[in-house]
Amino acid sequence: TNTPLAGRVAVVSGASSGIGAATALRLAELGAKVAVLARRKDNLDTLVESITRAGGTAIAVPVDVTDREAVHAAARQVADRLGTADLVFNNAGVQLVSPITDLRQDDWQRQIDLNVTGVMNVIGAFVPHLTAAAEAGGPADLITTSSIAATRILEKFSVYSGTKAYISHLTRLLRVELGRKNVRVATIEPGMVDTELPGHVTDPDATKLMADLIDQIDVLQSADVAETVAFMAAVPRHVNLTEITILPTAQA
Ligand code: NDP
Secondary structure, eight states: OOOTTTTOEEEEESTTSHHHHHHHHHHHHTTOEEEEEESOHHHHHHHHHHHHHTTOEEEEEEOOTTOHHHHHHHHHHHHHHTOSOOEEEEOOOOOOOOOGGGOOHHHHHHHIIIIIIIHHHHHHHHHHHHHHHHHTTSOOEEEEEOOGGGTSOOTTOHHHHHHHHHHHHHHHHHHHHHHTTTOEEEEEEEOOBOSSGGGGOOOHHHHHHHHHHHHHSOOBOHHHHHHHHHHHHHSOTTOOOOEEEEOOTTOO
C-alpha cells in the first residue's frame, strides 16, 4: 500500500467539515495518525469512526481554537495519546462577507478571532512539537489555509481578505525562522471550494455570488485540496513548497 505519511503525527484544525475533514481522511489514508480538532464533537466522532473503520488511526479533540488555554490542553492531549505532532494543518477559518458600511462589527471580530487569533493559538501550542520533531531528524510541517482572497481585490471581502493576507505574509516570515530549524512552513490558497463556508455569510448579495459560482462552474471539492496538502507533506524533507494556489480551472 502507498503510505508515504506512515509514522507521521498530524493535527488538523477545522476538521469537522469541508477541507479539514477531507484532509484528515486523506492524511490517515496515507499512513499518518491524525488528531482532529473543531468544536462540533459529533462530526469529529463520525470522522474518527470512518478513519478507524478504514484501518487508520485518529482521535477527536473537541476544542475552540480561539481559546488559547484550551488549545494548549489539546496539544498536551495529542502528545499523550499520539506523540509529538510533526504535521500541523492550521485550517479553521470563517468567512463573513459584507459591505463595510453595514458595520457588522461582530462579524469582523469573529473573523479576526478565528482566522488570526485562532491560527496564532495553534501555532503557539504546536511550534514546540514541530521543532522537536525536526530536531529528532524527521519531517515537520506547518501548513496554514489562506485563500486567493489574500491577494485579490474582492468587493465586500475586506476583513476576511485582511485576515488571509495576514496568514500569507506571516507564513513568509515564519519560514525564515523555522526553515533554518528544518520545519517547513507553507500556505495553501484555494479559490472556490464546495464546503459549508458560504453558509455562514449573512449578506444576501455575497451569498448569491458564491452560490452562483458553485452553480455555474465545476468548483473544487475538499478532496482536491486534501490531496494537495498531503502532497506538500510527503515531498522529501529538504523540499518546501511554500505557497500553493489552487483554483477551479474555470474560475477567473
Ligand atoms: P467549513 O465551514 O466547512 O469549515 C470550517 C471549519 O472550521 C469547521 O470544521 C469548523 O468546525 C471549524 N471552526 C470554526 N470555528 C472554530 C473554532 N472557534 N474553533 C475550532 N474550529 C472552528 O469551511 P472550509 O472547509 O471551506 O474552510 C476551511 C478553511 O478554508 C478556512 O480557513 C477557509 O477560510 C478556507 N478557504 C475556503 C475556501 C472555500 O471556498 N471554501 C476558499 C479559500 C479558503 P466547528 O464549527 O465544528 O468548530
